[in-house]
Amino acid sequence: MxxxxxxxxxxxxxxxxxxxxxxxxxxxxxxxxxxxxxxxxxxxxxxxxxxxxxxxxxxxxxxxxxxxxxxxxxxxxxxxxxxxxxxxxxxxxxxRNMVVAGREIEDDQLRLIFTCCHPAIDPRIQVPLTLREVCGLSTEEIADAFLTAPATMAQRIVRGKAKIRSAGIPYVIPSRDELPDRIDAVLSVIYLVYNEGYSASMGSQLLRVELSSEAIRLGRLLVKLLPDPEVMGLLALMLLHESRRDARVDKTGDIVLLEQQDRSTWNYQFIEEGQRLVQQSLASRRIGAYTLQAAISAVHADATVASETDWHQIVALYDVLFQIDTSPVVELNRAVAVAMRDTPTAGLQLINGILDRGELTDYYLTHSARGELLRRSGDLVGAKVAFERAFELAKQDSERRFLAKRLKSLVNHREERDKN
The missing domain is CATH 1.10.8 (Helicase, Ruva Protein; domain 3)
Incomplete structure (x- = not known):
């Protein structure tokens, strides 16, 4: 039954x-x-x-x-x-007949994304509204992604819906002439949806496959609609990340770091498609942030084992990316790449500089990365403090379990060192 x-x-x-x-x-x-x-x-x-x-x-x-x-x-x-x-x-x-209805159903989410990203709507509202109405993320999840109080985010979403109604904004995919004014917000939405599926901001599961799969489906639709280099770059980035999905967690749902993943389980069909899209986007010479991030992922995919990763090329790509996107998150990722290319101390200096400016102080990955580099440099006391701070800030269960294991391993290592 x-x-x-x-x-x-x-x-x-x-x-x-x-x-x-x-x-x-x-x-x-x-x-x-x-x-x-x-x-x-x-x-x-x-x-x-x-x-x-x-x-x-x-x-x-x-x-x-x-x-x-x-x-x-x-x-x-x-x-x-x-x-x-x-x-x-x-x-x-x-x-209308079922064939037409089926085709329209397929495009309706893309129509709704463009509606929510209409220029008449406050840019601060466009992305949260789309995440809520198109993708079904909770107000709490969206507020967390934007580091905003849930009540504030709820008010923004209500204002966005009211604006669509009062301004009579149509539920259509814009003409090709109108696309450039709308595409940046649309790409942001799709990538935020993908990120929530690839690494959930909170809850018991790290992966939300339905969200990452939906983002990739929308990305493919958008490439057909507008084969722009950055649209291709975004789809490439999602495919290259998604190729590692099955290797990112073990059977118990715990995180497996990139350098420890079983690369034989990677989806090489996604890798091949993603790398092809990266090459097409780079060949256009109109290179944007998504394409550069995809190129970084492609370098990781080229290495059959972690030790073969070309960190010199990755740092060079981050250098170019940082000229386009000067966000502290890009700076943090570059610092980790510098640590892998040079020494943990070199990466630590860069991360400390970010924190000294008062940036990313409440971002758990900043402290987690700092703790790992302190651990590798032999400062177990400093590593413990950093991992404890990361644990306090982490909201996702698997991330907290990972950090708890790191803290336990530090205690065990110190006890073993003290015995000797």
Whole structure:
């Protein structure tokens, strides 16, 4: 006997944002679409157990959501004046054949991303709004990514939805002439979604495969729409990172560092595709930050064992990247690469300089990297302090377990050293 509750829960996890994107386009209202989607999934729970799972569950849910929306409007007297327009839209879309509907469903999330990234919306709101409405990240997750209080982030998202409604921003993919003004925010959104899937900001699981897979799917759609060098660079970067996904955690879900990963488990089909895209992007001579990050990942992928990594080339690429993106995170990553090329002490000096400026003081990876370099340089006391600070700041369970192991190994090493 099928577990319909488990099936619907899995479908909600994997497909709810696609359903929502299409309902937003059809209904023209975020809140109405959200309510309609919830009711459609509730209807599925009752209907499918009696009548069986439809051949196309997503299309069924979208259709159910459209008509649930009409019911919701009818139940709300204050919205009755909207009914004719909504009904007209529903009938127009429902009348189209399944092939066209399926193709439009495929593009709806991309349409919604461009809508949320419209120039009329405050740039500070564009990316958080898209992460919430298109990708289903919680307000807390988005606030954490932007180092902002959840209440502040919630207010921004509400303002963004209100702006779309009041300004009548259309749910369309812009013309080619309009794309340059929108593409930077769209790329940022897709990469933030990928990062949340590749390394979750909080919770019990480091990897959220549904998010990273969705980001790559959107990246592929965007490359077809606009084969721009930076669009190709972003897709390459995601593919090269994703190639290492299965090697990043062990069977218990604990982190495995890059230098310790079993490279035979890497996805070399993704690596080959990613490297090809990097080469195409570099050949254009219009090189941006995503392409340079992808090139760095490609150098890592070239090494069959960690000891063969060309750290000189990686530092050189970071030097160029830092001219484009002077963020302290890029500076931190470059410092680690310098430590690998030269000595741990050389990297430590650079990381200490970042902290001395008051930057990245609350970023757990800064202290984790510093602790590792102190450990490698023999300063076990300093390493312990740094790892403890990283542990305090880390919010993801597997990251905290990794840091706890590092701290335990320091204690064991000191005890062994004291015996001798």
């Amino acid at each position: 099928q577990d319909f509750s488990a099936i619907i829960n899995e479908l909600f996890r994997s497909e709810s944002r696609r359903v929502l994107a299409t309902l937003i386009r059809a209904l023209g209202d975020f809140n109405l679409a959200e309510d309609a989607m919830q009711e459609a999934f509730a209807a599925a729970s009752a209907d499918w157990e009696s009548n069986g799972i439809p051949d196309d569950p997503v299309a069924w849910l979208i259709s159910a959501g459209r008509f649930r929306a009409i019911d919701l409007i009818r139940r709300e007297a204050q919205f009755r004046e909207l009914l004719p327009g909504i009904v007209s839209r529903v009938e127009e879309i429902t009348s």
